[in-house]
Amino acid sequence: MDKLRQKAAELLQSGEVQMIIGYEEGTKRPRPCFVSTAEEAAKIIFDDRCTGNLAVYLTHKELIGGQKTAITASYFALRSILRLLTENQLQLDKLVVLTVSNKKELIQFATTDDIAAYLKTAPVPAREDDTVLIAKLNAMNREERWAFWTDELSKCFKCYACRAACPMCYCTKCIVEENRPQWIQPWASTLANMEWHINRAMHMTGRCADCGACGSACPLGLPIHLLSHQIVTEVNDNFGLDVNQAVSGDNALSTYKPEDKEGFIV
Amino acid sequence: MSEFEPKIVAFVCNWCTYAGADLTGTSRIKYASNVKIVRFPCTGRIDFMLLLKSFAEGADGIIVSGCHPNDCHYTSGNFHARRRWVIFRGLLNFMGIDVKRIQFSWVSAAEGAKWADIVNTSVATIRELGPYTEYRKAADYIAQQEMSVVDGQSFQTKETSSL
Numbered sequence: 001m002d003k004l005r006q007k008a009a010e011l012l013q014s015g016e017v018q019m020i021i022g023y024e025e026g027t028k029r030p031r032p033c034f035v036s037t038a039e040e041a042a043k044i045i046f047d048d049r050c051t052g053n054l055a056v057y058l059t060h061k062e063l064i065g066g067q068k069t070a071i072t073a074s075y076f077a078l079r080s081i082l083r084l085l086t087e088n089q090l091q092l093d094k095l096v097v098l099t100v101s102n103k104k105e106l107i108q109f110a111t112t113d114d115i116a117a118y119l120k121t122a123p124v125p126a127r128e129d130d131t132v133l134i135a136k137l138n139a140m141n142r143e144e145r146w147a148f149w150t151d152e153l154s155k156c157f158k159c160y161a162c163r164a165a166c167p168m169c170y171c172t173k174c175i176v177e178e179n180r181p182q183w184i185q186p187w188a189s190t191l192a193n194m195e196w197h198i199n200r201a202m203h204m205t206g207r208c209a210d211c212g213a214c215g216s217a218c219p220l221g222l223p224i225h226l227l228s229h230q231i232v233t234e235v236n237d238n239f240g241l242d243v244n245q246a247v248s249g250d251n252a253l254s255t256y257k258p259e260d261k262e263g264f265i266v
Numbered sequence: 267m268s269e270f271e272p273k274i275v276a277f278v279c280n281w282c283t284y285a286g287a288d289l290t291g292t293s294r295i296k297y298a299s300n301v302k303i304v305r306f307p308c309t310g311r312i313d314f315m316l317l318l319k320s321f322a323e324g325a326d327g328i329i330v331s332g333c334h335p336n337d338c339h340y341t342s343g344n345f346h347a348r349r350r351w352v353i354f355r356g357l358l359n360f361m362g363i364d365v366k367r368i369q370f371s372w373v374s375a376a377e378g379a380k381w382a383d384i385v386n387t388s389v390a391t392i393r394e395l396g397p398y399t400e401y402r403k404a405a406d407y408i409a410q411q412e413m414s415v416v417d418g419q420s421f422q423t424k425e426t427s428s429l
Contacts, residue, residue, distance in 0.1 A: 137360070146362025146400065154407050183315050190407035195318055198357065202314060205353050227357065234356040239349070253353070256345035258335060262352050265370040266384065 001046060003106040004072065007098065008041040011070050017096055018067035021057050023050040032057070046072050046100045051125070053213040055080035055167040059089050070096035075125055076211030078115050080167040083207055083247040085112055089170060112248075119244045127212060133223055152222050153197060154190040162200065162224055165217035168207045175199055201227040206235050206252025210243050238262070272326045272392035274301045274385070277312045279332035281339040282374045289378030297382035298389040301329065308332065310343030314354045317368065321401045327367045327392035329384065334372040344372075366391065367398060 011017045012035070022044040024033035030050045034057075035041055055077040057063055073081060081097060084090045097109040102123060109115045137145060160176070163169045176184050176196060184199065185192035200214075208228040215225030232243050235252045239260065246252055278284045284305045290297060306312055309332030317328055330351070338344040351370055359365045369388045373381050403410070 140362075142359070142362050142364065144362070145360065149361045150404050150407055154404075154411065183319075189405065191322055191401075191405040194361070194404065195315070198318065198361070199315070201357055202354060227361070230357055230360045231353055234353050238352045238356075253346070253349055256342060256349050258345060260345070260348055260352070262348060264355060264365075265348070265351070265372060 001044075001100070004046055004098065004100055005041050005044050007106060007108070008035065008044050008070065008072075009038040011096060012036065012041060013038045016068065017070040019064070020044070020070040020072070021054050022046065022072040023052075023054075034063070044072065048125075050074055051076075051212075052216065053077045053080055053165070053167055053209070053211045055084060055209075056165060056213070058084060058095070059167065059170040066094075068094050068096070070098060073097055073099050074211075075099075075119070075122060076209050076213075077167075078109075078119055079209035079243065079247045080211065082112060082115050082119070082249075083209060084167060084170075086247070086249040087207075116244065116248045119247075130212065130223075130226065130229070134226060134229070137226070149194070150190055153193045153224075155220050156193040156197070156222060156224075157188040157220075158186070158193065158196065159219060161217040161219060162214035165213040166200075166204075167209070167211075167213075168204055169200075175203075197224055197227055200224075201231050204228045205231050206241065206246045206250075208232055208243070209247055270393065270397060272300050272389055272397075273324055274327040274329060274388055274392060275320045275325045276301050276303045276329040276331065276385070277306060277309075277316060278303055278329075278373075279309045279311075279339075279344075280305055280307050282333035282337060282372075283331040283381065285375035286373040286377050286381045289375065290381045291378075293378045295378060295382045297385050300389050300392075301385050308338065308340050308343035309347035310338075310340065312347060314350065317354075321363075321367075321398060322405065324402065326395075326398045327369070327388055329369045329371065329388055331369075331371045331373045331381075331384070334374055337374060363401065364395070364398065366395065 008020050012020065018036060020035040022033055022035060023030040023046060024043045025045055030045055032052065032054055033043065035044060051074060053076055054071055054073060058071065078099060085092060099107050101107055184195045208231060210229055210232045212225040215223055218224060235246060236242050239252055241250050241252055278287065287303060312330060320328055332344050332347065335344060355365050369384065371384050373384065
């Protein structure tokens with residue numbers, strides 16, 4: 001951590017970057033902070049509790065402007081950064097990507113290949129609660145799953161915190177703001193909530209870093225990140241694209257293979 | 267249940283299945299009249315929201331059909347559509363939406379008999395499954411929950427007969 005703070009201070013001092021997006025100590029858990037002076041760099045922290053996906057701020061033009069920015073990226077944030085680079089939403093020459101490995105080494109990535117190589121070797125942070133819930137859902141029959149999701153999604157009041165927390169939701173006009181035709185009712189109702197979450201998950205196909213930020217951002221704690229997680233699983237099972245491959249640029253839906261297999265089309 | 271007539275919406279591509287369904291007619295093959303055909307330029311154009319909206323608006327079953335792989339008029343529309351269906355179907359199943367009510371198929375312009383067969387099979391399947399009120403009920407799910415609290419008893423499901 002000291003090395004990270006030192007590096008951050010150096011970057012700002014030398015003027016190499018104008019801002020660092022990192023974590024600082026919050027009331028209950030670490031929160032994002034935006035550091036622009038070398039003195040402030042001392043408050044930066046980075047440990048296992050820093051799970052949110054900071055990559056979401058990189059596409060905020062009002063925040064970044066034309067500045068060169070450094071980011072302390074968690075494992076999942078690195079995936080998102082790779083994907084955003086693939087989708088031409090970031091410029092690598094305006095970005096310094098830092099991370100601290102599980103061996104407490106400070107790593108600065110020079111190329112996208114370096115990030116991809118790191119993602120392959122570094123361990124994926126485990127999320128035990130999700131594993132338990134997924135096992136529970138998989139053991140249910142269809143009617144039970146329907147009851148589970150209608151009940152959960154009936155609570156959603158469409159605050160769109162899930163959208164705001166997602167690095168991939170950078171569209172300037174979202175489908176929920178679309179009103180000609182109005183695909184999804186803007187007010188909260190169970191069916192419209194489901195339609196919104198189905199759309200959100202479908203639009204993440206092959207792009208989702210599976211970071212779970214949407215679920216963590218939900219003020220009601222609805223397990224909505226399991227929907228995009230399911231899609232990550234489907235992409236892997238059906239197209240043989242694991243999530244690291246998918247974020248590195250092997251598009252899932254805008255490409256195809258004539259030999260793609262399915263078992264339900266007659 | 268005997269008087270239940272399934273409402274089925276078929277989303278078909280202009281070049282293969284629509285022509286195939288035309289052939290069914292000109293060949294004088296009789297098939298169930300429960301299906302309402304919506305013609306699209308290509309299966310690649312069939313947005314998944316159209317399927318969800320059909321269920322919400324009263325469809326009990328859906329058929330999605332287009333050109334066989336390698337036969338797409340636009341070269342690759344059906345290949346892209348196939349990938350999207352794989353993902354979409356998986357997600358719906360995970361959420362407990364009844365994927366047995368959506369029949370995906372490839373019907374070429376020469377397969378009039380196959381089209382009749384697909385429609386008849388789908389109608390039979392849906393007739394057995396019954397009306398898809400479960401999905402439509404989600405539209406007033408919250409009202410139902412509130413009523414059960416007000417009444418202090420479990421909500422009695424009432425059939426929305428208008429659908």
